[in-house]
Amino acid sequence: MEGQVQPITIDLTVDRQTYRDVLRAILHSILFHRLFGNITPQVYEVLDVTLPAVRDDAIEKLIDEKVDAFWRAVEGGPRRGQVSVTFSEKRTKKAFLGFGEVHENVPWEQWVVNTELRQPKSEDDRVMLHATLARKLTAALKTILTYTSSERGRAAVPRISSAVGISPFPFDINARVGGQEV
Structure with missing residues (x-):
């Protein structure tokens, strides 16, 4: 898949009480459906929605670091981020004039989770926000399941040439707030 990758987008409105659990659960769900190595499954319960997750110390540490960095940036600045x-395929190209080889990561799929931080003004507002967020989480899980099991989603995955580790493909998790990477 050459050129620009069309991102799959998930939009969520979170509050201070739920943001960590929601972002962790969504990131874990995406990785659960796109890591092709041997994984140990687990689940996250967020607002009475059960989402699949990956039990792996390195994955959990990476997700925690990104979620915490994202929160620090959102809490002190813009309310959106x-x-x-991004999943990539490692490709080898001939170097200039055919001397040596150059390795590059070519993206084949990108998931973008847009979030907005909103603080409820009352208990009724909080209950409504959480009910809406639970519906959005269910819809996000359906989006992940539908896309990854669709013909288009299966066709996006490059040929797996090695089965080393939890993922045969490099992936990056990036957080952006106010146009700046955090």
């Missing part, structure tokens, strides 16, 4: 997960 995004966390993206």
Whole structure:
């Protein structure tokens, strides 16, 4: 898949009480459906929605670091931001004039989770926000499941040439707030 990758987008409105659990659960769900190595499954319960997750110390540490960095940036500045997960294929090209080889990561799929931080003004507002967020989480899980099991989603995955580690493909998790990477 050459050129620009069309991102799959998930939009969520979170509050201070739920943001960490929501972002962790969504990132874990994406990785659960796109890591092709041997993974140990687990689940996250967020607002009575059950989402799949990956039990792996390195993955959990990476997600925690990105979610915490994202929160620090959102809490002190703009109320909107995004966390993206980009999967790439490692390709080898001949170097200039055919001397040596150059390795590059070519993206084949990107997930973008747009978030907005909203603080409820009352208990009724909080209950409504959480009910809406639970519906959005269910819809996000359906989006992940539908895309990854669709013909288009399966066709996006490059040929797996090695089965080393939890993922045969490099992936990055990036957080952006106010146009700046955090």
